[in-house]
Amino acid sequence: MIPENQDNRKPAYLVLARKYRPKQFHEVVGQEAVVRTIQNAIKENRIGHAYLFSGMRGVGKTTVARILAKALNCEHGPTPEPCNQCFMCQAINEESLLDFIEIDGASNRGIEDVKALRESIQYEPMHSRYRVIIIDEVHQLSRDAFNALLKTLEEPPTRTVFIFATTEFHKVPKTIASRCQHFVFKRLSVQQIVDHLKFIAEKEDIEISPYSLKLIAEAADGSLRDAETLLDMVISFSGSRVQDKDTEEVLGVINRNLFEKMAGVILRGESEQIFPLIDSLVTAGIDLKYFYSGLIEYFRQLLLVRISSRPENFLLLSAEEIKKIREMADDFRAPELLRYLLMLQDGESGLRYSSQPRIFLEAWLLKLCYLKELRPVEQVLQNLTARKPGTAGSRVGEPPPTSAKMDERKHARNLTGSRSSGPKNHLNSNTNNGPAVFPDEMVNNFYLRVMKEKPVLAPILKMASRVEVNSGNLLLNFTRDRKHYADPVNQSLPYLNRLWQELGGQAVELKLDGEAYPISGTAPSSPERTPDPSVKETSPPSLRNFRDEEARNLLDDPKARALMNSLKAQVITVKKKNGT
Ligand SMILES: Nc1ncnc2c1ncn2[C@@H]1O[C@H](COP(=O)(O)OP(=O)(O)O)[C@@H](O)[C@H]1O
Ligand SMILES: [Mg+2]
Ligand SMILES: [Zn+2]
Incomplete structure (x- = not known):
């Protein structure tokens, strides 16, 4: 794929997932069992005529299929x-070999397609040792098409190898599956992904920290392609020297703000927030012990800032970060903060040895929440005296931290809001709204669901400058300079609408600097006529005819779209480039 290059100073950009598609078996990350079995079969000349590759997106199915095609024909x-x-290898790499056929099962679902295929393979392959036919997303074939395919498999044409790939093995008819040698492609571990991204970053001369790589790997959730696409996004956002905060912003993942958020919840005694917050940690795949020690460190910082006149001498934090901590710490007396810190420390070994760390953490943090209610008797008495008219003002006499001041601040804290002073919700990261006038809970749930179901869409949503709920409508506003984030959101509106309605809302509205966003024909914002999003999102009709699997994948993939948008790129031609 060659993206259109609008900025003439930069060389045309080749997406990483494309550039780093392994060309040999030994370059394939993970999938050792699959690779070994296939290589042995080739060595022993036991080549089957039908293989079924199953596994999630972006774990190497197409890649291995292509390498196998080359291995057979080299x-x-x-x-x-x-x-x-050699000529054969190169021809397959360039997809110019006539006996190498890649078919997208999603857009060639019908019986006619399979019949045409059968026709075209009734003769012996002319140019190659083995004709290799890859049918991607084979589970999408119609029933008739499957039956036709079955006939072909029963009388396999000579020197023809079928490779079926699917992300949904359970949808492949047993009659087909039983005639194939089945290989299960595993999702890749965070470590495998980190190592591979590191390799790519070095090759590309990209400076990126292990922390950032880990964030990306976690967000990719097992898919190497997704990881590479996310890395692309991060690079296009921050350039070749990737700052951790950029990665955090792009991925919208956990950072200091999470500790800030949890600390706020504890200090305000918002016990009802504990379960959802911990749930969001678990969903995001965050190690709870790691989180807990970060939280302890955060309380240490609160205490230090509260006590010390020069905290910057002791903390490696920016002035801005210290200011934030001070805002929270100032509402409490040092002995109070100390009490929280000591209790947190008390919980540490319990958490480490607990067989159910999640439950332990929930219970322990709830206990901390209730600390506020369990104030020492003297203090309660002091508060009572202090409430007499005329004695207000002294710190001791201040009402407990459910005061109006805290309530106001309540809205200023959120999971992601590094720059936020807006309403308290996961989405709102860049705003200056007034206090929340809408159901935070719903927006939070909405966001968490998106994070779970479309992990790549979630960070893009966070690029919204303003998030509001207005008579049941969820309003997402993007500033003009972030239009490239609004585009993929627009594409996913049917999904977002459905989700929002499921949670009890009306509709999702997308705006650009306050103006209604140009809604494309494929993404109506009207809730009633929302078409089945799974259909819409995976195969926009205009893209149906794309022969090239990669290009189609690319265009269908919201991440890639976001990336392309952010690069102001377009697929103008589908052509293999000789990347390394
Ligand atoms: N196991 C893997 N090893 C190395 N790269 C991989 C692997 N899996 C995926 N990739 C990367 O993701 C891209 C897409 O992989 P692909 O094989 O098309 O995935 P699938 O067919 O399973 O959806 C590849 O071009 C490559 O950059
Ligand atoms: Mg594929
Ligand atoms: Zn060769």
Whole structure:
């Protein structure tokens, strides 16, 4: 894929997922069992005529299928490792070999398509040792098409190898599956992804911290393609020197703000927030012990800032961060903060040895929440005396931290809001709204669901400058300079609408600097006529005809779209570039 290049100073950009598609078996990350079995079969000349590759998106199915096609046809083969130099290897790399056919099961679902295929393969392959036919997303074929395919598998044409790939194995008819050799592609571990991203970053001369890589790997949730696409997004956002805060912003993941949020919840005694907050940690795959020690450190900072006149001498934090901590710490007396810190420390070993760390954490943090209610008797008495008219003002005499001041601040804290003073919700990261006048809970739930179901859409939503709920409508406003984030949101409106309604809302409205966002034909904002989003999102009709699997994937993939939008890129031609 060659994106259109609008900025002439920069070279045309090749997306990482494309550039770093492994060309040999040994480059494939993970999937050792699959690779070994296939290589052995080639060595022992036991090549099957039908393979079924199953596994989630972006774990190497298409990649391995292509390498297998080369291994079978390499002029030095069949060989367990293709040379990538000979005519056959190159032809397959360039997708110009007639006997190498890639079919997208999603857009060629019908019986006619399979019939045409059967027709075209009734003769022996002309140019190659093995004709290789890859049918991607094979589970999407219609029933008739499956039956036609079954006939083909019963009388397999000579020297023809079928490779079916699917993300939904359970939807592949048993009759088909039983005639194939089935390989399960595993999701990749965070470590495997981190290592691979590191390798790519080095090759690309990108400066990025292990922390950022880990955030990306966690967000990718097992898919190497997603990880590479996210890395692309982060790079396009921050350039070749990636700052952690940029990664955090792009991914919208946990950072100091999470500790700030949890500390606020505890100090305000908002016990009802504990369960959802911990749930969001678990959903985001955050290690609870890691989180807990971060929280302890945060309380230490609160105490230090409260006590010390020069906290900057002791804390490696920016002036801005210290200011934030001070705002929270100032509402409490040092002994109070100390009490929280000591209790947090008390919980540490319990958490470490608990067989159910999540439940332990929930219970322990709830206990901390209730600390506020369990104030020492002297203090309660002091408060009572202090409430007499005329004695207000002394710190001791201040009402407990449910005061109006705290209530006001309540709205200023949120999970992501590094720059936020807006309403308290997960989405609102860049705003200056007044106090919340809408159901935070619903927006939070909405966001958490998106994070769970569309982990890549979630961070993009966070790029909204303003999030409001207005008579049941969820309003997402993007500033003009972030239009490239609004575009993918627009594409996903049917999904977002459905989700919002499911949670009890009316509709989702997308705006650009306050103006209604140009709604494309494929993404109506009207809730009633929202078409089935799964259909809409995976196969916009205008893209149906894209032959090239990559290009189609790319266009269908909201992440890639966001990336392309952010690069102001377009697919103008679908062509293989000889990347490394
Ligand atoms: N196991 C893997 N090893 C190395 N790269 C991978 C792997 N899986 C995916 N990728 C990367 O993701 C891209 C898409 O992978 P692909 O094989 O098309 O995934 P799938 O067909 O399983 O959806 C590849 O071009 C490559 O950059
Ligand atoms: Mg694929
Ligand atoms: Zn070769």
